[in-house]
Amino acid sequence: MAVITWRKQENIAIVEMCNGPNRMNKTFAKDMNLCLDQVIEDTDVQAVILTSTDEKNFSQGIDVEWIGGKLHTGENQTVIDFMYGMNNIFKRLILFPVPVIAAINGHAFGNGAILSCACDFRFMKKDRGFFCFPEVDVSIPFLPGMLAFVRKAIPEYRFNQMLLSGQRVTADELAAANVIVKASENKEELMADALAFAGSFAKKRGIFQELKKRMHKELIRVIDEEDPEYIDALNLFVAD
Numbered sequence: 722m723a724v725i726t727w728r729k730q731e732n733i734a735i736v737e738m739c740n741g742p743n744r745m746n747k748t749f750a751k752d753m754n755l756c757l758d759q760v761i762e763d764t765d766v767q768a769v770i771l772t773s774t775d776e777k778n779f780s781q782g783i784d785v786e787w788i789g790g791k792l793h794t795g796e797n798q799t800v801i802d803f804m805y806g807m808n809n810i811f812k813r814l815i816l817f818p819v820p821v822i823a824a825i826n827g828h829a830f831g832n833g834a835i836l837s838c839a840c841d842f843r844f845m846k847k848d849r850g851f852f853c854f855p856e857v858d859v860s861i862p863f864l865p866g867m868l869a870f871v872r873k874a875i876p877e878y879r880f881n882q883m884l885l886s887g888q889r890v891t892a893d894e895l896a897a898a899n900v901i902v903k904a905s906e907n908k909e910e911l912m913a914d915a916l917a918f919a920g921s922f923a924k925k926r927g928i929f930q931e932l933k934k935r936m937h938k939e940l941i942r943v944i945d946e947e948d949p950e951y952i953d954a955l956n957l958f959v960a961d
Contacts, residue, residue: 725752727760732767733919734760739774744784745832747799750806757813764926768919769817771840772824772912777849779825780833785859788957797955804952807832808866808944814839815870815937818930820922824915825892825901826908831855835867838874841933842918843901846911847892852900858887861958864951866944873940875900 724740736756743749760766773779791799814821814836823837825845829852837843837852845852856863863871863884872880879898883890892904902918905911934941950956 723752724749725756727756729763729766730916731920732765733916734763734766734769736760736769736771737774738772738780741775742778742781743773743775743833744781744787745803745807745836746784746787747803747806749784750803750810753810754806754813757810757817761818766819767924768819768922769821770824770912770915770919771814771821771836772915773826775827776908778827778833779823779829779850780836781828782831782833782835783861785861792955800955800957801952804957805948808864808948808952811836811839811866811870812941812944815940816930816933817841818926818933819924820919820929822915822919824911825850825852826911829853831859831861835863835871838871840874843874843895844903844905844911844915844918845892845895845901846907847904848907851889851891852895853887853889854883855887857885864944865947866940869940869943870937873937 725736725738727734727736729735760769788800820842821840823840823843825837825843827850829837829850831854834852834854875883876898879900882888892901895901896904903914905914
């Protein structure tokens with residue numbers, strides 16, 4: 722059963738994570754890449770909304786138990802393949818030829834929050850859910866590429882505080898820092914706001930992608946150069 726699906730509403734692709742807490746593992750990466758392949762093949766699509774079907778969670782981030790289990794049984798290559806798969810997803814979202822809008826409908830923790838930062842724009846509902854980078858508390862440091870593209874979404878002063886404290890932040894706080902376009906009242910308003918915003922775009926894919934490619938050239942370089950040092954070496958955790 723797929724953990725990510727997509728559907729089309731008029732000319733907007735709605736990509737839905739549909740596995741409860743939506744923790745990221747190899748299956749998640751495979752399904753997300755498959756959905757992005759299918760969306761990009763549909764030339765009628767003019768915008769993408771990324772959201773979740775869960776009532777409580779957008780995404781709880783990396784499936785740490787899955788990674789730990791694979792490393793414990795010596796399946797290191799599976800973890801390496803997963804990390805490259807996630808980097809590919811981040812790069813694809815950053816360079817996607819149509820606007821990508823995250824509709825954050827619940828908790829966005831760790832890689833879930835990072836995933837939303839790879840999108841072009843973000844909305845978040847404010848009646849439930851926190852946005853948080855808990856890596857400082859679980860001894861999992863950001864990869865350099867993650868730091869680079871989170872900075873495109875979050876002002877440096879705010880990111881510094883969030884990264885080093887692990888603080889849980891509300892939609893209203895994110896709106897005040899211009900991290901999200903709007904803090905929507907509830908789930909229904911969140912999707913209505915995201916759909917209306919997505920519908921305001923009708924740009925040609927060529928120029929849209931080229932603008933993003935030039936704007937994020939340095940960011941993509943950082944992601945590409947980090948891979949062997951951190952991923953191939955499985956330099957992903959910090960011992961206490």
